Amino acid sequence: MGFDARKDALRLRAGLLLSALALALVFLLVAFRGCRTEWRSHQDAFRELGAVPAGRELGIAQFENCVGEVDRCTTCHLGVTRADLAGEEIPLPFRAHPAPLAHHVKNRVGCSVCHGGTPRALESRTAHAAPGTGRTDPLHRLPHIQASCARCHLPGDRPGMERLKNGARLYLSLGCAICHPLTRGGRGGWDFGTDLRSIGRRSLAYLEASLVDPAANFPQSTMPSFAHTFEKNTEALVDLLIYLESLVLERSGGECNRRTRSQGLAMANCTTCHSGEAGRACGRFEHRCPYILERKDQLDCTRCHPGSMPGPDEHKGFCPVIREHRRGCSACHDGLPEVEGS
């Protein structure tokens, strides 16, 4: 056997040295890659912009937002709340937020509540994608970002959510609620019509095709085409899509949202209006709800009850007028209580 023990021992020592060197090189590489993280290079670039006072340390910026997620977006998006960094000439992760943020900063809304993504992540590819998907979150683009407003706000008269509100209005005026009501777990009196509360997961192309040519996605569909409605008004189509997208978004469980949504949440419960003494309506017919305001004449209780209002005990069943309109309520309010015959 050609085995020379002396030579072998020498070769082994050389091999040991080489493999130790190789391992050391790999360790160096790992350390190098570990130090050169994406967020650090962004922070260096931000410093070069002259936007950081000398001597101020940066680092991972994080806070718990109003829905309890940890938001690290401002580690890279360093100028989001800085008025002096507004404008197109400031390069992108550092530019100030283009639209006014109003109370969102004070209320710790953060970025992900509206923009989606993975707010804990510190690499742009992951951070800008819905968790674990690797696909860029579709909520990044305008004007569909308005769908996110519905996570906390009712589609009412606030600046910046006009298109969502118009979408909700279209949902009601086009009669979508007849086959796709949002009460009763999404199913109406008839046993057809897809549950719209999950449809927003589909691509925009799918949703658009479903409205213009319902048979395109589902050959057996009996849904009428809305091509005529949207032929001249493509803006309206986008508004409706925004509304549909908003339905799939998780309603935020944040403190401010609980307050917001509880306003009128009990809509079409007797006590919503009849909370006065002995079931009297509590006074003035005053609402922020655009739906009610538009139908003020039909929904005016004094039409049927010119004198005093009936108390809950006197009432046989539900007010037929309100019952009629409960579908309308469900366009914006979640969790309406079940009512016989609605």
Place this chain on the structure above:
Amino acid sequence: MKPSFFSALLSNLRSLPGALRSGLRPGGDPAPALGQRMRRNFIYHLHVLKVSARTLHPLTTLGLGVITATLFFVLVVTGILLMIYYLPTSRQAYESMQDIQYAVALGGFTRALHRWAAHGMVLVILLHLFRVVFTGSYRRRELNWILGIGLGFCTLGLAFTGYLLPWDQLSFWAVSVSTAMLDNVPLIGGCIKSLLLGGEIVSSATLLRFYTLHVALLPAGLLLFLALHFWRIRKDGGLAASATLPEDAKMFPAWPHLVLREAILVLLVLAVVCLVSAFVKAPLGVPLDFHTPGNPEKAPWYFLWVQEAVSYSSVVGGFVFPGLLLFGLLLLPFLEREDRGVGTWFGPRQCRRAVVVALAASVLAFLVFEALFVTAADGLDPLARDLFNPATGMLVLAVAAFVLGGWLTGSTRGAFLSGFVVMLVAVVGFTVMGLLRGPDWVFYLPGEAWPGGI
């Protein structure tokens, strides 16, 4: 202050290097030659003094045991680091994984290292098992064979319990699928399942149980078995020491020839696994959604063959086939006691021939069985499905190969090798089939696009 204090301290400081050298050594021995011997003594508790050229040859053992031990070391170190950040509650588990992945310095690398080392370890222990079977190295090492099976169980258990901990969509449903396969084991299957899960389904109780198993019970068991495994190697005559070695064979000291070989292998394994982990991220899936399982949901790759076999027939695939395989492996060193050809790949010549024939026949039979089953399975009633499916077919073929191989070669080694080869082809084949399954467990060729969901 007195001058004598200063001079004493100064002279002590001067002699500090020498004092450290001799004082920290057990016995305080100043003689270098003896000291070296003491150090070597530790090594000679692991290895015999002299080994043959055969032991030193890389193809004899392929270094699979050393690779496994190195990967286990990596797993312990990275596992302890991950334990510092990981929170084993259903609400926080995924979030803490995200923190480790994105915010902890080198956290993503540590996670990747743990993940790839774990997959590597499972793969290498399987190869280690195949090596021992194919070279007949279980002969006169019965206890170590059983200890090895125990180590295999601990490793698979560790890999499987670790699979759940990210608490993402993939891990949750994979563990749900895998534990559901326990229902096919009669009598004790349901008991084991509820003991493991802490209920009927995977829940936060399961997460805590799996965590405890993963970081305490299974590593403790594995360490115990590992110590015994190493001890038995030394006790049974040393690493890959062949019983049939000629009396006058030239022997070489284990130091440096064997020990340095192992040291180089350890360093290379560390370098490779670190390099892979630096560039390939460990995946972190979509957050868990209890209500919508993906389609298909697959078990981890090392249990995928059982899932595939269960899809043919739950009784045969989930119980009879794996049960017989395990039973055969446990009894192997007690039923096969031939000394001829121990330590040579695939045994003596006629056994080698039997292995080649069994391999060719089983690959061919596997393809035929699968093709027949795909075309005819829909028309079969459940009982016929249990009798006529690829798992039963391969099982029958394995028994036939066992009997024929034994009869034609005239040796028990030939019988067991032929049977084992058929079972191995079946397991590998089922795994490949399982990997290629698409939505609704329909078979798709590699590269063929899966239809999108509804």
